[in-house]
Amino acid sequence: MIVELDRSRELPLYLQISRQIRDQIRSGELPPGTRLPPERRLAAMLGVNRTTVVNAYRELAAEGLIVGHVGRGTIVAGAAGDGAGTGEPRGIPWGQLFTEATDVMNDPLLRDTMLVSARADVISLATGIPSPELYPIDAIRALLDEALHTAGQELLQHCPTEGYPPLRAALADWMAGNGPPPEPDQVLVVAGSQQGLYLLARALLEPGDLVAVESPTYLGAIQVFRAAGARLLPIPVDADGMRVGLLEDLIARRRPKLIYTLPTFQNPTGATMSLERRHRLLALAAREQVPVVEDDPYGALRYDGRPIPPLRALDSHGSVIYLSTLSKVLFPGFRIGWIAGPRPLIERLALMKQIVDLDTNPLAQWAVWAFLDRGLLAEHVERLRQAYPRRRDAMLAAIERHCAGMLTCERPDGGLYVWGRLADGLRARDLLPEAARRGVAIAPGSSFHPDGEGENTLRLNFTLPREEEIDLAIARLGEAIAALRGSRSTGAERRDAARATPIV
Amino acid sequence: MIVELDRSRELPLYLQISRQIRDQIRSGELPPGTRLPPERRLAAMLGVNRTTVVNAYRELAAEGLIVGHVGRGTIVAGAAGDGAGTGEPRGIPWGQLFTEATDVMNDPLLRDTMLVSARADVISLATGIPSPELYPIDAIRALLDEALHTAGQELLQHCPTEGYPPLRAALADWMAGNGPPPEPDQVLVVAGSQQGLYLLARALLEPGDLVAVESPTYLGAIQVFRAAGARLLPIPVDADGMRVGLLEDLIARRRPKLIYTLPTFQNPTGATMSLERRHRLLALAAREQVPVVEDDPYGALRYDGRPIPPLRALDSHGSVIYLSTLSKVLFPGFRIGWIAGPRPLIERLALMKQIVDLDTNPLAQWAVWAFLDRGLLAEHVERLRQAYPRRRDAMLAAIERHCAGMLTCERPDGGLYVWGRLADGLRARDLLPEAARRGVAIAPGSSFHPDGEGENTLRLNFTLPREEEIDLAIARLGEAIAALRGSRSTGAERRDAARATPIV
Structure with a gap:
C-alpha cells in the first residue's frame, strides 16, 4: 500500500489517505483480504495524528470497502458491485493485467522508510546520498553554461547509446588510478549504476538462475535480481568482506550464474574484502567460469588504512565486470554510472540500453567529462x-x-x-x-x-x-x-x- | 556484426575493422557459419574504399578465422584452439552466457542505417530529430543557470521516482490544451518515451502475449515488444490511420493483450486516424477490455487541416494509456517523456522504474518544468x-x-x-x-x-x-x-x- 500526502493541498489529510486507499482497492492493487497497516503504525509513518488515520479508515468502512476483524486487524472487504452485470463496458481491470515479475518489489518496510525519510521534520x-552542501555547484554551473555556449546543438541531441565518446575515454583514464585501465570501447555509460545492474541482470540472468550475493548487500541489487526472476544464494559478510570459503564450498553444487560483490566499503556493512579473499574469489571464478560483478561506488572514499586494489586490477582471466557511479563521489542527480568489461558484453548491454532508454542525457555526460578532464573530480x-x-x-x-x-x-x-x-x-x-x-x-x-x-x-x-x-x-x-x-x-x-x- | 571506425586514431582503418570482427568471432558474438557482409556492401556502409575491407578480410582469412565459399560468400570458420584442453582456466565464454531475449534487437539493416547516418559527409x-538550429539554447542556458543558483543542492540530488512534482502538474496542464487533463498523480515522468514503452511492456506483457500494432509502426515499439517476448499482430495503416475494421474482425479470435497506436501524424507514414475510426477503436477496446497505448509525440506539430482530439480525450471508459515526449517538440537530449494513465498503472510503473534507473535527472526536469510554466513551450x-x-x-x-x-x-x-x-x-x-x-x-x-x-x-x-x-x-x-x-x-x-x- 502506498500513501503519499501533499500538505500543500487543500484536501484534508484524512481524505487524501482514504481516497488513495479507495483507488487501490477499486483497481485491485489491494485485493480482498489484504491486511491494512494498524492505525498507530500508519500514523507514525506518515507523521500524522492517529485520529487522521482513524477518520480515513472510518470513511472506507462506511463505504463497505474495509472491515475490522478482532485479532486480524483491518482487512479489505470482498469485491463490491462496480457495475458488473449491467451489460455496460466495465472498464479495464488493471489489477488483473499486471505481470507477475513486478510484485516482488513492493516491500512495505522500504516504502515506510522512504515515507519517513522524506518528511521535512525528520x-x-x-x-x-553524499553531502549536498559539498556539491560543486558553481563549477557545474560554469560547465553547463560553457557546454551550451560552445556545443548546444550537439549536446541537446541524441548521443551514441554507448555514451559520449570523450566521457568513455575519461572514465577509462579515471580507472587508471587504480589498476590497468580498460580501452574506451570497453566502457559503457549508464543512467546510474542502478541501470547498469538492471542491464546486467537482463543480459545474463534467465528466470530461475542463481546469483551469489553478499548477505547483507545493496538493496537495489536484490530488487534487480529478483525482478529478473533470479534466486539469490546469500554468502555472509564478516569484517573481511564476503566469506569466500563458504562460496568455495557451495559453488560446484549450486552453480550460480553470477557472483555479485561490493568488495570495498560494502553497502550496507562498510566492510572491505581482504586481499587474500580477493585472490581466492578470482581463482574460484576463473576455475568455475562464473563472471564476477564488482560494484564499486565507494572505492575512492577511503579515509583510513592502506588501499586494496579492486578485483578488476587483480583479475588475469577476464572474469570481472566492473560497475561504478558518480553518484557517491559527485552527486546523484546527473544519473551517470558506468560499466567496464569485455567488448562482447559491452556491445550486448548497449543493444539492451537502446531498448530501455536509447541513450543518457548528453549534456550531463559532457559536464561529467569536463569535470574529469580538468582534474576537478580528483x-x-x-x-x-x-x-x-x-x-x-x-x-x-x-x-x-x-x-x-x-x-x-x-x-x-x-x-x-x-x-x-x-x-x-x-x-x-x-x-x-x-x-x-x-x-x-x-x-x-x-x-x-x-x-x-x-x-x-x-x-x-x-x-x-x-x-x-x-x-x-x-x-x-x-x-x-x-x-x-x-x-x-x-x-x-x-x-x-x-x-x-x-x-x- | 557491429563495426565502428574512429578516423582520429592512428590505427589503419583495415586493422580497426579486422580487430573488431576478430573480437566478435573469438567471443562467440559471430558464431561459426555466420555470413559476413559482402566487401562492396560493407565498404559502402562504412564509407571506406573497398580495398580497405578486402585487406581486413584477408587478415582474418590468414588467421583461419573466416573462409570464402563460392556462392555463399564469406563465412566465419569453425572454432579455433583458444587454449582449450591445456588445463588453464579458459576465461569466460561470454557468447554462451547471454540471455535469448536480447537476440532480437540486432537488425543489421538498422545498424547499417545508423552507421551511414552518423558519417560527417552524409x-x-x-x-x-527536430531541427537543431531551432533549439531554444539561450533560454535553456538561462534556466539551468537559474536552477543551480536557486536550488542546486536539491536539483543535483535524487527526486521522486514518479517525477519532479511541479513537472507532473505542468505536464497535466499542458495536456489540458487538448482534452480533459489528468490529475498530476496520474502522470509519470520517464527518461524519454522509449523508457515509457519499455516500462509498459514490462508491466503488461508476458512472453507469448499478443500486441496489436499498426503496420508500419514505430521501430522502437517493435523492438520493445519483441524484447519482452511478445508477438505482434500487425494491422495495416492507410491514409486514415489504422484499419480498425480489420482489428474488429481479429480481436475476438486473437485476444491481444494490448493495442498500440500512433493515431496522429503516425511514425513512419505521417497518416492520421480519422475521428470515426477513433470512436470505433475506443468502443472496441472498452467492449473487449483491452488497454490502448496512445503514443503521441507529434500531436502538437500540426501544419494543415483541423485538429482531431487525441484518443484519451474521447475515451469514456478509462481504456487509454497516453504516452508522449518532449523530444520532438523541444529536443531529445534531456530525455524527458511522460505517461498519463490510471493511478494503479502509474504506481506499478513507478515501482518498475525504481528498479530500472531509480529516477530521471531532476535538473533536466526542473528546466522542462520552467519552460512549460513560463509559456515558453507554447x-x-x-x-x-x-x-x-x-x-x-x-x-x-x-x-x-x-x-x-x-x-x-x-x-x-x-x-x-x-x-x-x-x-x-x-x-x-x-x-x-x-x-x-x-x-x-x-x-x-x-x-x-x-x-x-x-x-x-x-x-x-x-x-x-x-x-x-x-x-x-x-x-x-x-x-x-x-x-x-x-x-x-x-x-x-x-x-x-x-x-x-x-x-x-
Missing part, C-alpha cells in the same frame, strides 16, 4: 576525504554517548555508512516508527538481507545530515531505542526465537 | 509550426523535381516525416548503399513493418537537414535510385516475387 540517516574527492571522516567520527562518538549498551557499531575505513546491531533482540522494524515519531529515519538492516535475516541490524548514513545535526539525530535514536526497550522488555526474546528459521 | 534523412511550438511546413514542402518539391516516376509520396498534415514508395519493385535495402555512396541516408521502410513487408518503402525526415540541404539530399537520392534502376533492370521483379510470403 533528520534522515536512511539514505546513501580535487573534489580530496575534499570529501577531509570532510567525511569527521562526520563518521561524530556519529560514532554520538552513538557512544546516547546509545551505549543498546547499539554496537564497527568503525568503517571508508564509504558512507555505519552498520549497527541492536542489543536485547530488538528489531529495527519496530524501531522505525518509534524513531519516526521522534524525527529521525534509519534504514532497517533486514531489507538488505536476501533471506530476511538481520532483524536486529540497521544502517546509518553520516553524509546527508549536516555535521551539526548528527548528534541530535543519534540522541533521538537513543530515545527511540530506550522507548522500544521499555515497551517490549517482556515478549521480545520469545518472538525472535519463533522466527529464527530463514525465509529462503 | 546528409541524414534517416532520423527523427511559443516554441508556434515557431516550429511556422518553420517545418516550409521544409516539408521543400522536400516534396525536390522529390517532384529529382525523383519523378521513381518515388511517390503523400503530403502529411504534420509531424516530421514524408513516407515514400519506390517504383518498379526496387528495394530500399538495396538503395541504402547506393545512397550512402552519394552522401545521403534514408530509413528503409521494411524496418518499420513487423512482418518484414514494405521492402519498397522508405521514410524521409525533413527536420534534421537544414532547409538549404534538402534539395541537394533529394537530388542525391534521385541519382541513387536511377543508378539502382540501371543496375537492376532485369532481375528485380523476379527476386521480389520470390519473397512475397510474409515472414510472420
Whole structure:
C-alpha cells in the first residue's frame, strides 16, 4: 500500500489517505483480504495524528470497502458491485493485467522508510546520498553554461547509446588510478549504476538462475535480481568482506550464474574484502567460469588504512565486470554510472540500453567529462576525504554517548555508512516508527538481507545530515531505542526465537 | 556484426575493422557459419574504399578465422584452439552466457542505417530529430543557470521516482490544451518515451502475449515488444490511420493483450486516424477490455487541416494509456517523456522504474518544468509550426523535381516525416548503399513493418537537414535510385516475387 500526502493541498489529510486507499482497492492493487497497516503504525509513518488515520479508515468502512476483524486487524472487504452485470463496458481491470515479475518489489518496510525519510521534520540517516552542501555547484554551473555556449546543438541531441565518446575515454583514464585501465570501447555509460545492474541482470540472468550475493548487500541489487526472476544464494559478510570459503564450498553444487560483490566499503556493512579473499574469489571464478560483478561506488572514499586494489586490477582471466557511479563521489542527480568489461558484453548491454532508454542525457555526460578532464573530480574527492571522516567520527562518538549498551557499531575505513546491531533482540522494524515519531529515519538492516535475516541490524548514513545535526539525530535514536526497550522488555526474546528459521 | 571506425586514431582503418570482427568471432558474438557482409556492401556502409575491407578480410582469412565459399560468400570458420584442453582456466565464454531475449534487437539493416547516418559527409534523412538550429539554447542556458543558483543542492540530488512534482502538474496542464487533463498523480515522468514503452511492456506483457500494432509502426515499439517476448499482430495503416475494421474482425479470435497506436501524424507514414475510426477503436477496446497505448509525440506539430482530439480525450471508459515526449517538440537530449494513465498503472510503473534507473535527472526536469510554466513551450511550438511546413514542402518539391516516376509520396498534415514508395519493385535495402555512396541516408521502410513487408518503402525526415540541404539530399537520392534502376533492370521483379510470403 502506498500513501503519499501533499500538505500543500487543500484536501484534508484524512481524505487524501482514504481516497488513495479507495483507488487501490477499486483497481485491485489491494485485493480482498489484504491486511491494512494498524492505525498507530500508519500514523507514525506518515507523521500524522492517529485520529487522521482513524477518520480515513472510518470513511472506507462506511463505504463497505474495509472491515475490522478482532485479532486480524483491518482487512479489505470482498469485491463490491462496480457495475458488473449491467451489460455496460466495465472498464479495464488493471489489477488483473499486471505481470507477475513486478510484485516482488513492493516491500512495505522500504516504502515506510522512504515515507519517513522524506518528511521535512525528520533528520534522515536512511539514505546513501553524499553531502549536498559539498556539491560543486558553481563549477557545474560554469560547465553547463560553457557546454551550451560552445556545443548546444550537439549536446541537446541524441548521443551514441554507448555514451559520449570523450566521457568513455575519461572514465577509462579515471580507472587508471587504480589498476590497468580498460580501452574506451570497453566502457559503457549508464543512467546510474542502478541501470547498469538492471542491464546486467537482463543480459545474463534467465528466470530461475542463481546469483551469489553478499548477505547483507545493496538493496537495489536484490530488487534487480529478483525482478529478473533470479534466486539469490546469500554468502555472509564478516569484517573481511564476503566469506569466500563458504562460496568455495557451495559453488560446484549450486552453480550460480553470477557472483555479485561490493568488495570495498560494502553497502550496507562498510566492510572491505581482504586481499587474500580477493585472490581466492578470482581463482574460484576463473576455475568455475562464473563472471564476477564488482560494484564499486565507494572505492575512492577511503579515509583510513592502506588501499586494496579492486578485483578488476587483480583479475588475469577476464572474469570481472566492473560497475561504478558518480553518484557517491559527485552527486546523484546527473544519473551517470558506468560499466567496464569485455567488448562482447559491452556491445550486448548497449543493444539492451537502446531498448530501455536509447541513450543518457548528453549534456550531463559532457559536464561529467569536463569535470574529469580538468582534474576537478580528483580535487573534489580530496575534499570529501577531509570532510567525511569527521562526520563518521561524530556519529560514532554520538552513538557512544546516547546509545551505549543498546547499539554496537564497527568503525568503517571508508564509504558512507555505519552498520549497527541492536542489543536485547530488538528489531529495527519496530524501531522505525518509534524513531519516526521522534524525527529521525534509519534504514532497517533486514531489507538488505536476501533471506530476511538481520532483524536486529540497521544502517546509518553520516553524509546527508549536516555535521551539526548528527548528534541530535543519534540522541533521538537513543530515545527511540530506550522507548522500544521499555515497551517490549517482556515478549521480545520469545518472538525472535519463533522466527529464527530463514525465509529462503 | 557491429563495426565502428574512429578516423582520429592512428590505427589503419583495415586493422580497426579486422580487430573488431576478430573480437566478435573469438567471443562467440559471430558464431561459426555466420555470413559476413559482402566487401562492396560493407565498404559502402562504412564509407571506406573497398580495398580497405578486402585487406581486413584477408587478415582474418590468414588467421583461419573466416573462409570464402563460392556462392555463399564469406563465412566465419569453425572454432579455433583458444587454449582449450591445456588445463588453464579458459576465461569466460561470454557468447554462451547471454540471455535469448536480447537476440532480437540486432537488425543489421538498422545498424547499417545508423552507421551511414552518423558519417560527417552524409546528409541524414534517416532520423527523427527536430531541427537543431531551432533549439531554444539561450533560454535553456538561462534556466539551468537559474536552477543551480536557486536550488542546486536539491536539483543535483535524487527526486521522486514518479517525477519532479511541479513537472507532473505542468505536464497535466499542458495536456489540458487538448482534452480533459489528468490529475498530476496520474502522470509519470520517464527518461524519454522509449523508457515509457519499455516500462509498459514490462508491466503488461508476458512472453507469448499478443500486441496489436499498426503496420508500419514505430521501430522502437517493435523492438520493445519483441524484447519482452511478445508477438505482434500487425494491422495495416492507410491514409486514415489504422484499419480498425480489420482489428474488429481479429480481436475476438486473437485476444491481444494490448493495442498500440500512433493515431496522429503516425511514425513512419505521417497518416492520421480519422475521428470515426477513433470512436470505433475506443468502443472496441472498452467492449473487449483491452488497454490502448496512445503514443503521441507529434500531436502538437500540426501544419494543415483541423485538429482531431487525441484518443484519451474521447475515451469514456478509462481504456487509454497516453504516452508522449518532449523530444520532438523541444529536443531529445534531456530525455524527458511522460505517461498519463490510471493511478494503479502509474504506481506499478513507478515501482518498475525504481528498479530500472531509480529516477530521471531532476535538473533536466526542473528546466522542462520552467519552460512549460513560463509559456515558453507554447511559443516554441508556434515557431516550429511556422518553420517545418516550409521544409516539408521543400522536400516534396525536390522529390517532384529529382525523383519523378521513381518515388511517390503523400503530403502529411504534420509531424516530421514524408513516407515514400519506390517504383518498379526496387528495394530500399538495396538503395541504402547506393545512397550512402552519394552522401545521403534514408530509413528503409521494411524496418518499420513487423512482418518484414514494405521492402519498397522508405521514410524521409525533413527536420534534421537544414532547409538549404534538402534539395541537394533529394537530388542525391534521385541519382541513387536511377543508378539502382540501371543496375537492376532485369532481375528485380523476379527476386521480389520470390519473397512475397510474409515472414510472420
